[in-house]
Amino acid sequence: MLPLAAQSLITVPLTELRACPHCDALHRMPQVNMRERAVCERCGSVLIAPRADAFTRIFALAATSLILMTAAVFMPFLDLSASGLHNRASVLDAALAFSEGAMVPLSVAVAALIVVIPALRLLLIMYTLAPLVAGRPALARAAQAFRLADRLKPWSMAEIFVIGVAVALVKVAGLATVTPGPAFWAFCALVLVTVLQDSFMDKEQIWQAIGADVPSPDGSRP
Amino acid sequence: MTVSARDAGLVGCVRCGSVHRPDVALCSRCGAALSSRDPNGLQQVWAWWLAGLLVYIPANLYPMLLTRTLTQHSEATIVGGVAELFQHGDAGIALIVFGASIVIPVGKFIAIAFLAVSLEKRHLMNEQAQHRLFAVVEFVGRWSMIDVFVVAILASLVKFDAVATINPGIAAASFALSVAFTMQAAQSFDPRTIWDD
Numbered sequence: 001m002l003p004l005a006a007q008s009l010i011t012v013p014l015t016e017l018r019a020c021p022h023c024d025a026l027h028r029m030p031q032v033n034m035r036e037r038a039v040c041e042r043c044g045s046v047l048i049a050p051r052a053d054a055f056t057r058i059f060a061l062a063a064t065s066l067i068l069m070t071a072a073v074f075m076p077f078l079d080l081s082a083s084g085l086h087n088r089a090s091v092l093d094a095a096l097a098f099s100e101g102a103m104v105p106l107s108v109a110v111a112a113l114i115v116v117i118p119a120l121r122l123l124l125i126m127y128t129l130a131p132l133v134a135g136r137p138a139l140a141r142a143a144q145a146f147r148l149a150d151r152l153k154p155w156s157m158a159e160i161f162v163i164g165v166a167v168a169l170v171k172v173a174g175l176a177t178v179t180p181g182p183a184f185w186a187f188c189a190l191v192l193v194t195v196l197q198d199s200f201m202d203k204e205q206i207w208q209a210i211g212a213d214v215p216s217p218d219g220s221r222p
Numbered sequence: 223m224t225v226s227a228r229d230a231g232l233v234g235c236v237r238c239g240s241v242h243r244p245d246v247a248l249c250s251r252c253g254a255a256l257s258s259r260d261p262n263g264l265q266q267v268w269a270w271w272l273a274g275l276l277v278y279i280p281a282n283l284y285p286m287l288l289t290r291t292l293t294q295h296s297e298a299t300i301v302g303g304v305a306e307l308f309q310h311g312d313a314g315i316a317l318i319v320f321g322a323s324i325v326i327p328v329g330k331f332i333a334i335a336f337l338a339v340s341l342e343k344r345h346l347m348n349e350q351a352q353h354r355l356f357a358v359v360e361f362v363g364r365w366s367m368i369d370v371f372v373v374a375i376l377a378s379l380v381k382f383d384a385v386a387t388i389n390p391g392i393a394a395a396s397f398a399l400s401v402a403f404t405m406q407a408a409q410s411f412d413p414r415t416i417w418d419d
Contacts, residue, residue, distance in 0.1 A: 017241040019227035019234020023353065024414040026227050026234070026241070042224045042417065043353050047239065080379050082386070089378040097377035098390050106395045109402075110374050113367065143253050147237055154364055154405060157371075163318070164371030170315040171307070171376060175386070178379070207238045211251040 018204075020045055048204040055209070059129045061197040062122045068190040069119050069158075075183040078165070082176030091115065091183060113157040118194075121156050124149040128210065138210040146206060159191045226417060233258045236414070259415055264338055266410040271334050274403035277396045278327060285391035286373055292385055299393065300324065300369065323369040323397070326362055330404050333359045334411065341415055352416045360408050366401045370394055 018029050020040040027047065032038050037049035051057075072091055079088045095111035098104065128146040131138055139145075165187070169178050227234035233242050233256045235249040242249065242256055249256050260266075285297035298306060300323050307316035333355055340346040347355070373394045380388040 014232070014241050014243070017227075017232070018239040019232070019241050021234070021236045021239050022413050023417045024226040024228055024234050025224045025417070026230055026232070043350075078375070078379055082382070085382045085385060087379060087381050089375070093378040094371070094374045097374040098394065100389075102392070103390060103395050106370075106390075106398055109398060110370065114371070143251070147252050147254055150237060154360075154409070157364060157367055160365055160367050161371045163365075164368045165375055167315055167319055167368060168372045168375040168379070170312050171372070172380065174310060175380075204239065207240070207251055211238075211240075 018047060020047060046202075049202045050205040051200050051202060054200045054202060054205060055129045055132045057200045058197055059126060059133045061193050061200070062125050062129075065190055065193050065197065066119065066122045066126075068186045068193065069115070069122070071186040072183045072190060073115055075186065076181035077183040077187075078169075079179040079181055080172065080176050081179070088181070091187070113155060114161040115158075117152050118156045118158045121149045121152050124152075128206065132209050142210045143207075146210060150203065158187070159194060162187055162191050224417075226414070228258050228414075228418070234414075236412075259418070260412060263410060263412045263415070264341065267334065267338055267407050270403050270407035270410055271331065271338070274400045274407060275331055277403065278331070278400040281393045281397035281400050284393040284396070286369070286393040286397070287376065288389040288391050289380075290387050290389070297391065300397065319369065319372070322366050326366045327400065327404070330359055330363055330366075330408075334404065334407050337411065337416075349416055353413065356408075356411065356413050356416070363401070363405050363408055367398065370398045370401070 012028055016029050018027050019025070020027065020043060022045040023040060023043040025040055025042040027038075027040065029048070030038055032048050032050060034050055034052040038047045039045065040047055074090070076088050077090045077094070079086070081087075091114065092111075095114065096107050098106040098110065124145040127139065128142045128149070131142075165184070172178060227241055231244060233244050233246065234240075235242065235252060235254055235256055237254040238249060238252040240249060240251040244258065246256060248254070282300055284299070286300050286303055287298045289296045289298070304316060304320045304324065307319055336346070337352060337356055337359070340352060373390045376388045377390045380386055
């Protein structure tokens with residue numbers, strides 16, 4: 001990546017410049033081939049790392065995740081038995097565990113963090129990428145949708161929930177036998193698919209594909 | 223010597239990285255609001271940090287789990303729960319919970335405060351190290367939520383009416399709030415200011 005001498009800036013059109021979102025270092029966007037990556041020369045953050053067929057792959061993985069998510073929510077999750085007593089809990093039950101009295105907002109928050117926000121992100125990503133996969137121009141609100149998906153990313157906590165399940169299983173292991181149901185395995189698969197999906201996700205590549213509306217050299221909208 | 227967008231009199235979008243002239247309000251590529259540096263950014267960081275610290279106090283004083291069996295009734299705080307896991311359970315799992323519910327939250331309060339202070343006092347830490355510390359804080363903060371999920375799963379699973387029940391304690395709610403507030407504090411922090419002179 002070329003560091004820019006301040007005096008040469010005037011000649012470079014704004015569309016070819018990128019500021020590192022993490023440290024604001026100004027770069028001239030290089031030509032990057034598939035499977036190559038360009039990193040910020042100051043802080044080392046990845047600026048662009050395009051992957052071949054990325055949109056098709058991300059779309060397929062997002063669709064897979066959505067199906068797994070549906071299974072995870074509606075199928076039996078864990079089954080607990082101790083000395084003749086039985087209890088089974090679904091993911092929804094776990095979210096509703098705080099639904100007594102003053103803790104209702106926490107129930108809403110837990111449901112949002114483990115189901116609603118992850119599902120919403122998948123839908124937004126599919127909305128953004130579907131036309132691109134089909135070879136058509138992006139939908140009018142694609143930028144808005146993808147920006148929201150990006151903003152919600154830290155609040156999508158399905159993978160943290162899975163680790164939470166593991167911890168809970170150890171905690172009750174002494175008292176009772178826990179049998180994981182299909183939803184448990186669906187949730188585990190969901191985490192793996194999400195990791196895979198993130199590895200194909202290059203924001204710059206997606207922004208370039210959506211952005212018909214790139215800033216023109218004089219900074220005004222076209 | 224690296225030139226930042228701000229040095230060049232331009233504004234970079236923190237969402238998508240595209241560069242704009244300083245008089246543009248919304249990023250024309252992704253639609254995010256543009257600001258070269260938010261003058262109130264640091265104040266917001268401190269506000270969320272303080273809110274997070276305040277709710278972290280009841281999270282540790284009140285019980286996280288209320289366990290009722292035929293013969294006994296017990297309450298466990300965050301620290302108590304970890305101690306119990308060390309005694310009866312798996313040491314590895316105990317370490318995960320210890321890390322997620324004690325080391326990460328406390329470390330995060332210290333790290334965010336340290337980053338905010340070191341913006342004023344540059345000699346404390348070099349920029350590369352600050353940048354790395356912020357990346358760690360941002361990545362690791364959400365994992366503290368594990369403890370809240372553990373409580374949710376246990377409470378929904380162990381429901382044998384008279385024989386044994388586990389109920390969530392009020393600390394679960396304040397702990398969840400504390401995690402959310404400190405995540406907000408980290409997100410309000412503008413890492414670009416680390417590199418400004």
